[in-house]
Each structure stands twice: as C-alpha cells, then as structure tokens.
Amino acid sequence: MTKKELKFEEAFERLESILEKMNSSNVELEEALNLYEEADGLISNCSKKLKSAEQKIEMLIQKRDAAPTSEPFDESTLS
Amino acid sequence: MEQTQTKLAPANPDEGALSVSDLTLQIKGLLRSRFSPVTVRGEISNLKRQASGHMYFSLKDANSQISCALFKGSALKLNMIPKEGDEVIAIGSVDVYGPRGQYQLIVSSMRAAGLGALLVKLQKLKEKLKSLGYFDSSHKKPLPPFPKKIAVITSPTGAVIRDIIHVLKRRTKAFDLLVCPVSVQGDACPEQVAQMIETVNAHNLADVIIVARGGGSIEDLYGFNSEEVASAIFKSKIPIISAVGHETDTTIADCVADVRAPTPSAAAEIVLGETIKYEEKLTQASKALNSHISYRLSEVRSRLLSFLSHPLIASKDLILSEYIQKKDALLHKLDLQISQSLTQKKHLLTVSKERLGALQPKNQIFTLKARLARAAYSLKKRPEYISDTFSRRLNLAKRNLAGALESSLFGLKEKEKALSRTQEHLSKLMHKLATEKNERLKTLLENLTAVDPRTLMKKGYALVFSQKTGSIILSKEALESEGCAKLKMHDGETLIQVTDQPTKAKEP
Numbered sequence: 001m002t003k004k005e006l007k008f009e010e011a012f013e014r015l016e017s018i019l020e021k022m023n024s025s026n027v028e029l030e031e032a033l034n035l036y037e038e039a040d041g042l043i044s045n046c047s048k049k050l051k052s053a054e055q056k057i058e059m060l061i062q063k064r065d066a067a068p069t070s071e072p073f074d075e076s077t078l079s
Numbered sequence: 080m081e082q083t084q085t086k087l088a089p090a091n092p093d094e095g096a097l098s099v100s101d102l103t104l105q106i107k108g109l110l111r112s113r114f115s116p117v118t119v120r121g122e123i124s125n126l127k128r129q130a131s132g133h134m135y136f137s138l139k140d141a142n143s144q145i146s147c148a149l150f151k152g153s154a155l156k157l158n159m160i161p162k163e164g165d166e167v168i169a170i171g172s173v174d175v176y177g178p179r180g181q182y183q184l185i186v187s188s189m190r191a192a193g194l195g196a197l198l199v200k201l202q203k204l205k206e207k208l209k210s211l212g213y214f215d216s217s218h219k220k221p222l223p224p225f226p227k228k229i230a231v232i233t234s235p236t237g238a239v240i241r242d243i244i245h246v247l248k249r250r251t252k253a254f255d256l257l258v259c260p261v262s263v264q265g266d267a268c269p270e271q272v273a274q275m276i277e278t279v280n281a282h283n284l285a286d287v288i289i290v291a292r293g294g295g296s297i298e299d300l301y302g303f304n305s306e307e308v309a310s311a312i313f314k315s316k317i318p319i320i321s322a323v324g325h326e327t328d329t330t331i332a333d334c335v336a337d338v339r340a341p342t343p344s345a346a347a348e349i350v351l352g353e354t355i356k357y358e359e360k361l362t363q364a365s366k367a368l369n370s371h372i373s374y375r376l377s378e379v380r381s382r383l384l385s386f387l388s389h390p391l392i393a394s395k396d397l398i399l400s401e402y403i404q405k406k407d408a409l410l411h412k413l414d415l416q417i418s419q420s421l422t423q424k425k426h427l428l429t430v431s432k433e434r435l436g437a438l439q440p441k442n443q444i445f446t447l448k449a450r451l452a453r454a455a456y457s458l459k460k461r462p463e464y465i466s467d468t469f470s471r472r473l474n475l476a477k478r479n480l481a482g483a484l485e486s487s488l489f490g491l492k493e494k495e496k497a498l499s500r501t502q503e504h505l506s507k508l509m510h511k512l513a514t515e516k517n518e519r520l521k522t523l524l525e526n527l528t529a530v531d532p533r534t535l536m537k538k539g540y541a542l543v544f545s546q547k548t549g550s551i552i553l554s555k556e557a558l559e560s561e562g563c564a565k566l567k568m569h570d571g572e573t574l575i576q577v578t579d580q581p582t583k584a585k586e587p
Contacts, residue, residue, distance in 0.1 A: 008225070012357070015364055022371050029379055036372045043365050050225055050354055050361070051253045057244060059235060059258040060275075060284070068278055073258045075244060077236060 008049055015042045100177065107175040110182060115172030119145070119184065120192050123165045134161065138169060138184065146183040147171070153187050159296045166192040191296055198297070201304055205331060208306070213313050219337045220318040223286045224353035228255045230285035230317075232275045235260035239291050239322075239343045246347035250355050257285055263292040268302030273311035280315050287318050287350055290332060291343040294325035303332040312336055322346035445553055451530075452542075452551070458527050462520055469516065473509070480505070536569030543567075546574065 018039045022032055058070035097105070121138030128134050132151030137144045147169065149161070161167065171186040212218060229247075233239045235258055247254055259279060261271040272290065279285055290312070292303060302308060303323045312319050312335040321336035322343045333339040340346035348355075391398055436442070480502070528534055532542070543552040544565040552558045559577055566575045 012360070019364055019367055019371075022368070029375055032372065032375050036368060039364070039368050043361055043368070046357070046361055050358055052227060054255065055248070055252045056255040057258070058256070059260060060230075060278075062278065068282060068284070070257060073235075073256070075241075 008046060011042050011046055015039055015046070018042075099180075103175055103177045103180065106182075107177075110173045110175060113173075116170055116187070117173060117184070118168060118170050120166070120168045121145070123161055123163055123167060126161060126163050136161070138167070146181060147186050148183055149186040149189065157189055158294070159189070159191055161189065168192045191298060193298075197301075201297075201331070204304070204306055204309075205334070208309055208331065208335070213309055214334045218313070222318050222320070222338060222350065222353075225357070226254070226286035226350060226354070228257060228285045228287075229350055230257045230259050230279045230288045231291060232259045232261055232272060232279070232288060233291040233343070234263045237293065239263075239293050242342075242344045243289065243291065243347045246344045247351060250348070251351055251358060253354050253358070254351055259284075264295065264299050264302065269305035269307045272302055273305075273307040276308075276311040276315050276319070280317055283317075285317060287320065288315065289320045289322060289340075289343070289346045289350060290336065291322040291346060292324060293343070294328065297328070300324050300328060300330050303330040305331070308332050309335045320346045320350055449553065452532065455530055455532050459531065462524055462527075465516075465520070469513075533569055536567070541566050541568045543575075 018035050021027060022035055022039075027035070057073040057075065059073040061069045061071055063069065119138060121140050121144070124137050124139050124144070126134065126136040132154060134149040134154055136147050136149070138147050139145075159165075159167075167189050168191075169184065169186045169189045171184045171188075173182055174185050175182050208214065231240060231243055233243075240258060244256065247256065257279075259275045261275050262268050263272075276288065276290070279288055290303070290308075292300070297304075300323060303321075309331045312321070312332060318337045320338045320340050321330070321333045322340040322345065323330045323332050325342070329339075338349060340349050386392060396403070484502070532540065536542075543558060544550065544567060545552055545557075545561055546563055546565050547561070549565075552561060552564055558564055561577070563574060563576045566573050
C-alpha cells in the first residue's frame with residue numbers, strides 16, 4: 001500500500017512538473033508533444049488507480065461459526 | 080406594600096383595593112424576578128401536543144405539580160422527545176397566565192433526568208481512558224489517502240447510512256462501501272459496535288471504517304460512550320472515523336477515533352477527501368494539458384497555413400517560371416539545331432549526289448579527254464624547250480672553261496696536259512651526253528608523236544570546235560545547241576551541221 005501510494009504521488013509530482021514545464025513558453029513543440037504523451041499516460045494511470053473501486057455497495061452478513069459474507073445493499077429501503 | 084396601605088388608609092377605604100389585573104401584574108413581576116430562570120425536576124403528565132407545535136403538560140412529583148408550556152421554538156431544540164411519564168429536568172421561568180389566574184412554568188429547555196450520575200460516570204471513564212493513552216494523538220492512525228473499501232458501522236436503516244451513501248455517490252465513483260449493520264442504541268449497542276469493529280479488522284474487510292450515528296440524548300449515545308467501543312476503536316488496525324451525534328455531542332468514541340467527523344455526511348466527505356482532491360486535480364491537469372497542447376497545435380497549424388499561403392508556395396509557377404522559360408528556350412534551341420543540322424546534311428547529300436554524278440564514267444571520259452588534250456599540247460612544246468636549255472648551258476660551260484683555260488695557260492704548263500685531257504674527256508662526255516640526250520629526245524618525240532592528237536586524228540579522232548567562238552565543244556548538248564560546228568580532222572577542217580539524228584552527228 002505504502003509503495004503504491006508513493007508511486008502514485010511520484011507520478012503526480014511528475015505530472016505537475018510537466019505542466020509547469022509546458023506552461024513555461026520556451027518548450028519546443030516536439031518536446032511539448034512528448035511531454036503531452038507522458039502526461040496523458042500519467043493521468044490515465046493515476047485515474048485508473050483512483051477509480052479501481054467500482055462503487056459497489058454491499059451489506060455485511062455475519063454468520064455463526066463462519067467468515068462473514070456480503071450481499072448487495074438494498075438502497076431502496078432508505079427513504 | 081406597607082407604604083401603600085399607610086398611604087391609602089385615611090382616605091376612602093375602597094380606594095386601597097387593587098384591581099385583579101394590577102395584582103396579577105404585580106404577582107407576575109414578583110414571580111418573574113424570583114423564578115427566572117429556574118431549574119426544576121419532575122415527571123411529565125397530561126402531555127398535550129398542539130397542532131401549532133406547542134406542548135402543554137404538567138411536571139409533577141409525589142406531592143405537587145406545576146403546569147408547563149413548551150412553545151414550538153424551544154420544543155424544536157430539544158434533544159429528546161418528551162413522553163408521558165418521563166422524568167425530566169426542565170429549565171424555564173415561572174409566569175402567570177392572567178386569564179386563568181394560574182401560574183405556570185414556561186420551559187425553554189428540557190432534558191431527561193438522571194444525567195448527573197451518567198455524566199459523572201462518563202467523566203470518570205474519560206479520565207481512565209485518557210490515562211491509558213486512548214486519546215493520545217500519537218495513537219492516531221493516518222487515513223488511507225485512496226481507500227478502496229469503506230466499512231460503515233451503523234444502522235442499516237435510517238438517515239445516517241442514506242446520507243453517507245448520498246454524499247459518497249455525489250462526490251465520486253471511486254469507492255466500495257460495506258454496510259456493517261449494528262443497533263446504535265439500547266443495551267445491545269456497545270457490544271455490537273465493538274464486535275463489528277473487531278470483525279472488520281479480523282477479516283480485513285475495509286481500508287477505513289466509519290462508525291456513525293445520528294444525534295440523540297446522552298442516553299441515546301450511551302453505546303458510543305462505552306469502554307467496550309472505546310477499546311475496540313483503540314485496538315483497530317484499520318483507521319476509524321467517528322461520526323456520532325451532532326457536532327456538540329462529543330462521545331468517547333469520537334475521542335478515541337483516529338478522525339472525528341462532526342456529522343455522518345462530513346465523515347463521507349473526509350473519507351474520500353484525498354481521492355476527490357486528486358480526481359479534481361487530475362481533471363484540472365488533463366484540461367490544462369489539453370488546452371495547452373491544442374493551443375500549441377493551433378499555433379503551429381496557423382503558422383503552417385501562413386506558410387502555405389505565402390505567394391512562393393501558393394503559386395509554384397512563380398518559383399518555376401524561370402526554369403520553365405529556360406526549358407522552353409533550350410527546347411527551341413534544340414529544335415533549331417536539329418533543323419540546321421538536317422539542312423546541312425541535306426546540303427551535303429546534294430553535293431555528294433552532284434559529285435557522284437561527276438564521277439560517272441561518261442563524265443570521267445570527258446574530263447580525261449580534256450586533260451589529255453592539255454597534256455598533248457604541252458608535250459608538243461617540250462623538246463624545243465629542253466634543247467634550248469642544254470645548248471645555253473653548254474655554251475656557258477664552254478665559255479667558262481675557255482676562260483679558265485686561258486687564265487691557267489700562263490702559269491700552269493703542267494696542268495695543260497691534264498687540262499687538255501680533261502677537255503678531251505669533257506668533249507667526249509659532252510658528245511656522249513648529247514648523243515644520249517638526242518637519243519632520248521628521239522624516243523620522246525616518237526612517243527609524243529604516238530600521242531599527238533594529230534596522230535590520233537590520223538586514227539580517226541576528230542575535234543569539234545564552235546564556229547562562233549572557236550573553242551572546243553565538249554558535250555553533245557553543246558554541240559546540239561550550236562547547230563553547226565567546225566570539225567577538225569588530221570588533214571584539215573570542215574563544217575558540220577547537226578541533223579535530227581543526234582546520235583549519228585556525234586560519230587566522226
């Protein structure tokens with residue numbers, strides 16, 4: 001977990017430095033395109049990490065003498 | 080009062096009487112100044128709720144009762160719902176209701192009684208836990224920045240879980256939620272909550288736990304002030320956010336939890352705070368990146384377009400015109416050279432044809448004949464020329480020798496003989512030479528005679544001369560055009576007339 005976070009943050013730092021670099025006007029177009037490609041990859045990687053969960057809502061079912069399981073949570077019962 | 084009596088007594092005894100309203104007003108003022116505010120404990124009875132939201136009831140104990148009014152504004156602020164028979168502590172002020180001549184308590188706030196003992200117990204527990212280090216910030220675990228799975232320990236029904244789900248859904252999609260049902264009040268609450276925390280930990284069911292409950296009285300929140308729950312929270316390996324009660328009610332659970340959220344909704348905001356923040360940052364970064372690159376690209380595109388619209392590129396003829404013209408000029412030159420060369424070759428061909436014509440045997444014969452005639456003519460003159468030359472040279476030599484002889488005769492007698500011998504020899508040589516020359520001359524003459532046209536003529540050849548010009552006629556055409564000519568034969572000349580038969584006319 002810690003390692004992943006570090007990677008994520010490193011990626012994010014790199015992304016921010018790319019944006020900073022691109023905003024400074026003296027970047028050649030060729031380099032800007034390369035940076036864009038790299039940044040695009042970083043963004044999609046970071047997004048993937050952030051969105052690896054899928055908004056699944058479940059309810060824990062406790063059983064005697066057995067590991068707990070879960071079932072989809074019925075939100076319709078909530079007013 | 081005394082003053083009033085003494086003042087009014089001497090006059091009309093009636094005059095000292097107060098109106099009921101005056102008295103009531105005075106009583107009202109007196110009670111208010113004395114019993115406002117006042118805290119009173121009693122049991123609720125005769126509870127009446129008005130449609131307006133106001134509540135009327137009596138507070139009573141074993142011996143007494145007092146009418147109470149709880150107006151809507153205050154009723155809404157209560158942390159409890161008053162019920163018949165509830166032992167409560169009410170705070171308010173004593174007032175008089177004039178129309179009925181009744182005094183009553185206007186309740187401004189009210190809470191369940193028995194709190195004192197509870198609070199004392201709570202305070203003691205707090206101190207104990209504090210001494211155990213349960214509240215120390217050094218024990219607080221940081222929340223995972225991007226929790227995938229969130230366990231919510233709360234009642235599976237009701238506003239709390241609904242609010243949490245609502246907030247999470249509204250903010251992001253990046254979460255999985257596990258609802259861990261427990262009862263959040265009553266005697267079962269502490270054990271269930273504590274056990275649930277342990278279960279989630281034991282099976283590592285989540286990255287973060289939210290322990291939540293809506294607001295309530297201190298009794299309602301009892302479970303979250305229990306040592307069991309505090310201990311379970313403290314021992315949890317998984318970071319816990321507590322969101323119990325309203326912001327003003329701080330429970331022990333709130334103190335032990337790693338993070339305290341003022342409300343369940345706030346807990347939902349906190350738990351995904353980093354995720355949301357980074358999602359927003361990523362969206363912003365993506366936007367910035369795209370707008371930047373599209374700006375750069377549009378810049379380059381417009382530069383390219385301006386290049387393309389440059390006259391030199393827009394019309395390539397401008398660049399090429401020079402070369403096109405050069406090419407045309409070269410082509411023209413080439414055409415010219417080819418036609419010139421062709422003309423030359425044609426000319427050469429014509430000349431060659433002409434030459435070829437001249438080389439025809441018929442023509443050659445004429446040429447040779449003409450040359451022969453010239454040769455014959457010069458040969459005829461040759462012998463005279465040669466003898467003249469020799470005799471001239473002979474005479475010259477003779478004179479030279481005679482001179483030399485004469486000059487030598489005086490001093491050189493001994494050379495006389497030699498000289499005479501030489502002379503003799505010379506004369507012999509001379510004679511011999513002359514003889515030889517004469518012989519050759521004779522032969523030449525004979526040869527010449529053989530080729531002399533006159534000799535030829537004797538053999539039947541004839542020369543045709545123009546009667547008008549006297550020059551030799553070399554061709555049949557010339558002869559035909561002359562009409563008549565002079566024919567020279569070995570024995571003389573005669574005139575000839577060209578008749579209709581040209582072939583016969585040419586024959587000698």
